[in-house]
Amino acid sequence: MTAERPSPSPDRPELAGVVERNIAALVERRRAEERSRSADERVIQAISRFTGSMRFIYVHVAFFGLWIAINLGLLPVLPRFDRSFVLLATVASVEAIFLSTIVLITQNRMATLADKRADLDLQISLLAEHEITRVITLLGEVAERMGIESANDPELAELAKQVEPGHVLDSMEASEAAARTEEEG
Numbered sequence: 001m002t003a004e005r006p007s008p009s010p011d012r013p014e015l016a017g018v019v020e021r022n023i024a025a026l027v028e029r030r031r032a033e034e035r036s037r038s039a040d041e042r043v044i045q046a047i048s049r050f051t052g053s054m055r056f057i058y059v060h061v062a063f064f065g066l067w068i069a070i071n072l073g074l075l076p077v078l079p080r081f082d083r084s085f086v087l088l089a090t091v092a093s094v095e096a097i098f099l100s101t102i103v104l105i106t107q108n109r110m111a112t113l114a115d116k117r118a119d120l121d122l123q124i125s126l127l128a129e130h131e132i133t134r135v136i137t138l139l140g141e142v143a144e145r146m147g148i149e150s151a152n153d154p155e156l157a158e159l160a161k162q163v164e165p166g167h168v169l170d171s172m173e174a175s176e177a178a179a180r181t182e183e184e185g
Helices: 017-035 039-051 054-071 086-146 154-159 165-184
Strands: none
Touching: 039 054, 039 086, 054 086, 086 154
């Protein structure tokens, strides 16, 4: 299924074709992920959306306010059923247990999605780094053949070196460890 390209407007200028395709691909990917979620995940998401809304707050204010008003005897037409508020505390505690579990499940799902996106970002960055390194190398060779003086810039030779992600991570970790040691000592 291909997404239709919206027509440009003064508020939304036309984007390059590759950008439009990338947006459409990302939207389609998210739709496919939504369709592939289990019923449990859909229920958790619906509960999480509701509990994170002002409507949830209003329902609770009304519910607990009515409960308290009845059991304080402020509404004499209704019988008091929880004079010590132990039942209210139990209901609130059970609800808190379920809500905290739902929050944790939602956070785990969000962390998984964030990890996937970070992996994608890393892969794209590594690909871009490789492509840029190749372009710098080729342009340097062209500049040398044409006798352009800036082709001998030592910074270009440095930029043309292939970056090894593992070495970069090792260097970052070593720098962070040195900084921690310096702070502690």
